[in-house]
Amino acid sequence: MTALLAYTIFGLVTGGAYAVVAGGLVLTYSTSKVFNVGHGAIGMVMAFLYWELAENRGLPQWLALLIVVGVCAPLFGLLIERFVMRRLAGAPIGITLVAGVGVLVGLIGVAQVIWPPQARPVRPFLDQLGVHIGQSFVSGHDLVTLVCAVLVAAGLYLLLNRTRTGLAMRACVDAPELAALYGTRPHRLSAMSWAIGSALAALGGILLTPVVQLDYVTMTLLVITAYTAALVGRLRSLPWTFVGALGLGLVQSYAVAYLPSSQFWISFRAAIPALLLFVVLLAMPQSPLRIGGVRGSRGVAVPTGVATGVGAGLFAGVVVVLALLVDSVVAGQLALALVFGIVLLSMVLLTGYGGVVSLGQFTFVGVGAVTVARLGSTSVFSLLLGALVAAAVGALIALIALRVSGLYLALATLGFAQLMDKLVLQSPIAFGVRGSLQVPRLVESASAQLLVAAGVFALVGAGVLAVRRGRLGRRMIAVKDSSAACATLGMNVRWIRVWVFSLSAAIAGLAGGLFAQLRETVAASDFQLFNNLPLLLFAVIAGVTSVSGAALGGLLLMLLPVLQSGFPALAGVAVVLLGVAAAGLARDPNGLVSWFFRAWSWRRA
Amino acid sequence: MSTLLVEGVTVRFGEVIAVNDVSLSVDVGVTGLIGPNGAGKTTLFDVISGLRRPSAGRVVLDDLDITARGPHQRSRLGVARTFQRLEVFGSLTVWENVVVALESRRRSSRLATGLLERVGIAEFASNQADTVPTGAARLLELARALATDPCLLLLDEPSSGLDRAETDAFGELLRELVGEGRSVVLVEHDMDLVMGYCDQVHVLNLGQLLTSGTPSEIRAHEGVREAYLG
Structure with a gap:
């Protein structure tokens, strides 16, 4: 019973970090209609940057966190929005996906150049703190993660439902031209959502570093879990995204606890996010046949x-x-x-x-x-x-x-x-x-x-x-x-x-x-x-x-x-x-x- | 016997009822389907052609209930349509557009040129389809639909983008198609075309069937004038 409680808490904590990442993904997608495959890569690079500041340069943890999440990540989001994504609004899905893949591969390149492979331990937050619940121990870092998840959930909810900016953001998704006529500036809103989205990717990435190692690919692909959570919310609903993220965290945690530890099941555990991604996609309602508009693309001339x-x-x-x-x-x-x-x-x-x-x-x-x-x-x-x-x-x-x-x-x-x-x-x-x-x-x-x-x-x-x-x-x-x-x-x-x-x-x-x-x-x-x-x-x-x-x-x-x-x-x-x-x-x-x-x-x- | 029976069809989009318990029949000849924007005309076409499942009601083609069948199965039973918002294959040439339709029904691709001549756009045959004028693209959709040799042809605002002479030629083509024993349903805002060529007209308003009758009966109907003709 205590074991169950411990694994439940662990699952909720990981799920909370996923939720932060997935929330950012949903925000950028729902305001710019560009699905950012590179979302996880942004979190990865920012986690490395955090390591650089907090561990390598010896800045206090809170200051490093503030610089990365509050300044660097939003600036980076603005840059990507301005120079890559803005040109892609309304482009076919294949094109926006490739742009995201480009960002992803580019970021991994950057990380490999600046931070060559080596072990990079990251100290957890508030490691002297901790609470005993029954016989299980909740560390200070776990508490920070949970608090962050709750704050992000509440913040996003308030932003989208209680502010003019949020209302305008939601309007821009449906009809950017119309929203522009009514005085909103779709570009500015889209830029803002990318700034917030990147900050959330950074926060989630940093919170997860004590759980997964600081590694280019592992952290980038962690985003599969975020995709799955975001898909539970059909890429629109933040509450469902959070439910999905917590659910995923729990499933993974229980899988570690209760599945046998033979070779097959170890592989199976690693495949759980992908498996759930598949299940969630298959449970989606069938996409209707799209109607409307002439689509044509000019290929290179086909030789006879x-x-x-x-x-x-x-x-x-x-x-x-x-x-x-x-x-x-x-x-x-x-x-x-x-x-x-x-x-x-x-x-x-x-x-x-x-x-x-x-x-x-x-x-x-x-x-x-x-x-x-x-x-x-x-x-x-x-x-x-x-x-x-x-x-x-x-x-x-x-x-x-x-x-x-x-x-x-x-x-x-x-x-x-x-x-x-x-x-x-x-x-x-x-x-x-x-x-x-x-x-x-x-x-x-x-x-x-x-x-x-x-x-x-x-x-x-x-x-x-x-x-x-x-x-x-x-x-x-x-x-x-x-x-x-x-x-x-x-x-x-x-x-x-x-x-x-x-x-x-x-x-x-x-x-x-x-x-x-x-x-x-x-x-x-x-x-x-x-x-x-x-x-x-x-x-x-x-x-x-x-x-x-x-x-x-x-x-x-x-x-x-x-x-x-x-x-x-x-x-x-x-x-x-x-x-x-x-x-x-x-x-x-x-x-x-x-x-x-x-x-x-x-x-x- | 009617070619097509629509019985009690209702379509809901969440809270909104786009089509509300509509029943109508279509016989060989030209049937007009008119009504203000948002009346549910195109939605009804989507239901008849199988692109949208109705929330309630049945669609019967030649005594066969086709409500549960997919669009491609209905096409094989003789239903064809054009689209209000163009759906030509923009990456293919005009000729290839018709050939794709012919091949899908295992008909000879040699018929393509004849079909393009019939609707009057043979000059565009080798142009890429997203480069031709709107009127020609509408006629291309018609040629493509005819390539499946349909018994029921649903045309969604075919004359928009056509000039007067082209519209007249189109009207004559409608007569020919009926002469071949086909049933044509026409969603149209050009009242000269509707009143001049339709045998029967159904009027939709706010998702409901307002009335049905011959063109002269429709012209005389009070409610229609209020709702639509002004």
Whole structure:
């Protein structure tokens, strides 16, 4: 009984910190309609900053807290709102998501440059204080967390319901133009909500540091829990968000207390936020088919069949020459770039043509890799089987997540990626927790690998273009532009989506098999959730609507770790630049390659 | 036998009742559906085409209760519609828009050019659909709906964006469609079009059916004049 009380208190405390973070997320979303994927990353950077001031520079804790939460975080929120998010108001969900991912990846880059990896203990608040309730002990830090949660809840409630500013904020969500006519300034309100939102992310992050270690990725991904809580409130209701956050804290705490401590259950515990995210999303009411307004996007011109053939021929020629010229290290890296290029081709189909933003595409790569690795022999047959298994998983996730679309679908893929990582890829049937698998190579020499990867890339690229020119491609784009019209024309929108998902997953799975045999050793960490974010970022930066964009993106993806190992500081800067570039380019989904195309057609003109 | 029966349909959005216990029938010919803005016309179209489930009531097509069926199933039974707020596939060309509709019903894509000529927008065939003028986009939605070879065609303000000559041509097209045995329901604010081409007119006001009758009966109706015609 006392144990139950102790775990309940612990759950409420963690839940309180989640609630602070989630409250900030809901506030920014409901006033600017931009879902900030980078919310957790803001909390992470600010927690590091707090460590710098309070632990490294020796400032009093309260002063450090005040500087970070009261000054730095709001200023940072203002900057992001002014230079990134304001330009994105009313933009499609894929674009705002990518901008958020850009912020996230950029912030992680910043943190890695300023604070290189090392252990950074953070003292809890009021550690000499504490209360005994029965036999369980509530520390001063716990009390501070609970008090903060209550204050934030009350403050947000008063702000939104009892002040003119709050009323104006709520009006701006529904009709910013109208609200502007009545004298409010939507930009100023949006800026304010970002300032408060960032401050709350910082506060939540700092409160959680004694619970989770100060770590770039762990803290950034902590936000999954905040997403789940915010989704309980349907991204609008603050009270329900708080209920959701407390509930999550309790579930996690009880899971630590009462679930068995075998390996599977340890993984299961780590997967609880993602699992709940999934459950909450599936319990959401079905999103209605959106009606209203012409949506069109201008892709890069789709080459004809003949042009595709000529392009593939040229590409093959270049690769053969390269394979003859370069040494085996470079050849291996180019092969890897092309394998990444194939993964990006799967996103051209899904995101570029189908308009579905997936934050879990790398998971399908992992499924393909595991399949090939477990088969133990590499052949064309096992590569195809890997693609098939990935396609089946893709169809499954599409069927489960059919109810939701847009942002919710993207979050569902995020939850899915986390679940697959913790429960499948890290399980003994796949890689095991820290295990890895050996995979025999299909062909031995690096230049032969390059030729194989190039051959598959050319085939898949031509295939993707053929799909675009054909019946399925037209349908996919029609569904993206207006699913309501598609339904009234007799198309089963859901089945088209299942097709697109599984076809795209098959391509990613094929790339996974190639990846595994190229690397020879693969582990679950190669396919963890976090790898999906650079993938989406590079897809958009290079161009997610064209085959050439996929090739360029693959090259960039391959170069990033090379840069990171050679020049760590430079790599940090590169990541920041990438984040900024993505946020800037997000308006133009055709990416960098479309600039080349434009420059080219200008020269010819 | 009526093509379409709407029986006691009610649609609630939370507290607001957008359509309140409306019953009406549609026969082969042109049926007008008129009423002031907010009367529930488009909501009723959404219910008939399956995009919105009614809170109460039934929709019956050719003696078959289709209330529980999804929009794509209704399309296969012969229901097609256009949208008041345009829903063309903006990333595709005008020609591709019609081809998508033809393919979804397993009809030959060679019919597309003929359909575009029929509604009079063949000149735009290779333009991207979000670049054409509003009037042409409305006619494109009509061509796309016709590509499914419907028996019941729901047109939501098709003439807005058309000039006088184009509206007259559109009226003639309506006559042709009826001649082919189709039922057309027209939500329209152009009273010349409604009075000139409809066989039957239903008047909605504040979500309720005010009256039904021939154009001349509607013109003479006191309540309609007060609520709408002024």
